[in-house]
Amino acid sequence: MEPGDEIIVTEIEHHANIIPWQMxxxxxxxxxxxxxxxxxxxxxxxxxxxxxxxxxxxxxxxGESNLSGLLPDIKEITKLVREKTESILIIxxxxxxxxxxxxxxxxxIDFLVFSGHKMLGPTGIGVVWGKKEILENxxxxxxxxxxxxxxxxxxxTWAPIPHKFEAGTPPYVEAIGLGAAIDxxxxxxxxxxxxxxxxxxxxxxxxFSDIENVNVIHSSAEKAGCTxxxxxxxxxxxxxxxxxxxxxxxxRSGHHCxxxxxxxxxxxxxxxxxxxxxxxxxxxxxxxxxxIESISILS
Ligand SMILES: Cc1ncc(COP(=O)(O)O)c(C=O)c1O
Numbered sequence: 001m002e003p004g005d006e007i008i009v010t011e012i013e014h015h016a017n018i019i020p021w022q023m024x025x026x027x028x029x030x031x032x033x034x035x036x037x038x039x040x041x042x043x044x045x046x047x048x049x050x051x052x053x054x055x056x057x058x059x060x061x062x063g064e065s066n067l068s069g070l071l072p073d074i075k076e077i078t079k080l081v082r083e084k085t086e087s088i089l090i091i092x093x094x095x096x097x098x099x100x101x102x103x104x105x106x107x108x109i110d111f112l113v114f115s116g117h118k119m120l121g122p123t124g125i126g127v128v129w130g131k132k133e134i135l136e137n138x139x140x141x142x143x144x145x146x147x148x149x150x151x152x153x154x155x156x157t158w159a160p161i162p163h164k165f166e167a168g169t170p171p172y173v174e175a176i177g178l179g180a181a182i183d184x185x186x187x188x189x190x191x192x193x194x195x196x197x198x199x200x201x202x203x204x205x206x207x208f209s210d211i212e213n214v215n216v217i218h219s220s221a222e223k224a225g226c227t228x229x230x231x232x233x234x235x236x237x238x239x240x241x242x243x244x245x246x247x248x249x250x251x252r253s254g255h256h257c258x259x260x261x262x263x264x265x266x267x268x269x270x271x272x273x274x275x276x277x278x279x280x281x282x283x284x285x286x287x288x289x290x291x292i293e294s295i296s297i298l299s
Pocket of ligand 1 (some may be wrong): 014016017062064065066092094095115116126257
């Protein structure tokens with residue numbers, strides 16, 4: 001890459017997918033561009049298409065939003081990126097992989113990254129999947145033991161992938177834990193995990209659509225994750241989350257590491273309700289009732 005080259009992400013990107021690119025861009029003179037989100041919290045693919053050019057060297061997109069449940073059409077994005085650029089296409093699967101069956105070859109992407117702790121596994125470990133030919137042509141990111149073939153006083157040669165990228169003693173305890181979590185999810189069946197998420201999302205979408213004074217930040221697309229960001233005029237998200245806690249309902253409050261998107265919406269904080277395999281429709285009913293009661297107390 002050269003100074004002036006461009007990296008494209010979305011406006012609803014997690015900080016994990018903004019900060020590292022900002023750092024790389026600042027260090028090397030690259031430009032960071034953001035694909036717009038439509039008013040109904042879907043991705044503006046026309047905007048992406050306009051931004052793609054021969055200068056685009058990296059497109060890095062959240063596979064499932066941790067705020068709005070947005071599920072971008074990855075295959076369509078791959079098509080647009082391949083038509084207009086020779087860019088590398090990376091999917092941030094931190095939310096996507098725990099909830100959906102993913103076929104990297106079918107999606108046609110170059111890299112997929114995801115975290116262990118969002119899929120019932122341990123913290124401090126995640127997965128970087130990359131196309132073999134790209135990884136083989138990349139230099140190591142870290143240096144240390146275990147990533148070498150031969151070391152001399154003035155140079156070294158690298159071990160084959162994946163070892164080239166795994167300097168030092170690996171977190172094998174965490175790797176075994178993550179393996180057990182993956183086995184557990186596979187036993188349930190990722191198609192079952194996915195349809196459970198879709199059922200709850202359909203239910204929640206209707207359930208939360210007409211609560212007085214509640215603004216829901218949720219993708220209007222046919223498919224989305226079961227993640228509902230919300231804010232209430234004149235009630236702070238932190239107060240609301242504390243009140244919900246007294247009803248036994250745990251939501252997260254704050255900017256959820258999507259602070260620029262909150263800024264764009266002109267709000268400083270939201271609450272976020274998410275559901276996974278251990279939740280059912282009754283949990284969403286309990287949440288709705290607690291929400292209505294909490295708002296009536298706080299407003
Ligand atoms: C979409 C998304 N990307 C990245 C991350 C960051 O993952 P980690 O907590 O493993 O750094 C998160 C979670 O916080 C996320 O929701």
